[in-house]
Amino acid sequence: MWTYVTLPGKKSRDIYTRLLTDDISKYTKIVIYVGGNGAASGTPRSVYEKDRSTFEALRHQCTVYLCTLCPRTDTDIGPVNEEIQKLCVETGAVLIDCYHSFIYADKTTIRPFYFKDGIHLCPKGSSRLVSTINTVTPIVKSKHTSARE
Numbered sequence: 001m002w003t004y005v006t007l008p009g010k011k012s013r014d015i016y017t018r019l020l021t022d023d024i025s026k027y028t029k030i031v032i033y034v035g036g037n038g039a040a041s042g043t044p045r046s047v048y049e050k051d052r053s054t055f056e057a058l059r060h061q062c063t064v065y066l067c068t069l070c071p072r073t074d075t076d077i078g079p080v081n082e083e084i085q086k087l088c089v090e091t092g093a094v095l096i097d098c099y100h101s102f103i104y105a106d107k108t109t110i111r112p113f114y115f116k117d118g119i120h121l122c123p124k125g126s127s128r129l130v131s132t133i134n135t136v137t138p139i140v141k142s143k144h145t146s147a148r149e
Contacts, residue, residue, distance in 0.1 A: 005018075030064050063094060064094065065095075066093045070102040072119050
């Protein structure tokens with residue numbers, strides 16, 4: 001059975017609270033993409049600590065995937081991505097590299113994936129993000145998947 005829960009725009013602590021109060025037994029996989037606002041506010045370490053707490057709470061119940069952040073024009077997300085990569089190495093969470101799906105070979109951001117603010121993904125960017133995650137763990141039903149799966 002496919003179960004999806006998204007919490008767009010939520011802060012790390014809100015996601016953590018939701019995951020701890022939800023019935024996690026219904027999930028076999030949880031994909032976490034969080035930390036952009038933390039990067040913008042200059043708190044990559046707090047993103048790391050909250051992601052670590054979330055991972056520790058979930059690790060024995062399901063497979064946890066942590067995504068690196070897409071580039072943003074308002075801040076350098078490099079420090080947060082480094083903390084996410086470090087956390088995956090330390091804990092065994094599965095890393096999904098989203099960052100490199102949003103940059104050209106010369107390291108510049110692929111702007112058509114963003115709204116004019118350079119922060120939020122437009123529909124084309126959201127599609128790219130989902131596609132990137134889907135290459136690591138299937139999250140999109142194929143055309144041949146039964147509605148009851």
